Amino acid sequence: MLALLAPGQGSQKPGFLSPWLTGWDGADRATAVLRDYSTATGLDLAGLGTEADADEIRDTAKTQPLLVGAGLMVSTFLPVDKADVVAGHSIGELTAAALAGVLSPEAAVTLAGVRGREMAAACALEPTGMSAVLGGVEADVLERLDALGLTPANRNGAGQIVAAGPLPALAKLADDPPARARVIALQVAGAFHTPYMAPAREALGAVDVTVSEPERTLLSNADGTAVTSGADALARIVRQVTAPVRWDSCQATLLELGVTAAIELSPAGTLAGLAKRAMKGVQVVTVNTPDDLPAAAALIAEHSSEASS
Secondary structure, three states: EEEEEEEEOOOOOOOOOOHOOOOOOHHHHHHHHEEEEEEEOOOOOOHHHHOOOHHHHHHHHHHHHHHHHHHHHHHHHOOOHHHHEEOOOOOHHHHHHHHHHOOHHHHHHHHHHHHHHHHHHHHHHOOEEEEEEEOOOOHHHHHHHHHOOOOOOOOEOOOOEEEEHHHHHHHHHHOOOOOOOOEEEEOOOOOOOOOOHHHHHHHHOOOOOOOOOOOOOEEOOOOEEOOHHHHHHHHHHHHHOOOOOOOHHHHHHHHHHHOEEEEOOOOOOOOHHHHHHHHOOEEEOOOOOOOHHHHHHHHHHHHHHHHOO
């Protein structure tokens, strides 16, 4: 089985879209697709992906629609209909919903724009943040977070849990981490995937959008299960704003389903790294530039031939 994976916030890099917009025969098409998505979001996505510096594309209001728009643009150069299952990390879940046919690409980037703006506004209400906890015994890490009033906002597997909550509590975590663990403060605006994002969840839930039934298996960040209806997929995407991301559960489900190969869409690398540690034996191809398309296409063709034999 073949999976398509869409990365989340933090995977972006300055200029990551530049190779797609100049110097190859698909540049005009890529530019046109991003122009349409820019109209839907009210942002210059091409400019953000080619000219903006790290600080500008760290802005939640800009980063989230940029990531969804970029992933969906790249997907237009691949036969995504050959994929068996799709999954996305955090904001990448909107990309995945579009790849599964639940949302139109325009609806996905529009929702990403609303989500990003509203989460940025929610971050401004109270000083909160996020820190990655690497290593340690999972039970000890979770116990320490609970004692400090912090939320395990991302449980990524491979010994990585992201804590979120008030800055003073995160400072205490850094000063006294769990045994055999290290803590790295993340450059984000606030405590994503926690109750601090409740205003953003309410605003996102108020957006009127048309949904369709999934055309392929779509995994939910809530618990890693397959979503069975378009309405449920949208409801989960809305709830996810204040709920932890269980990427560890998504990876477990991918293995249970029998996934043997995966393609991570641009800006790729983060999910591939997690997969290589937690999904050993699964072949992973990252697509960051047009030069990566042949390898991805070959993997899809190989999977398709195996499925038909």
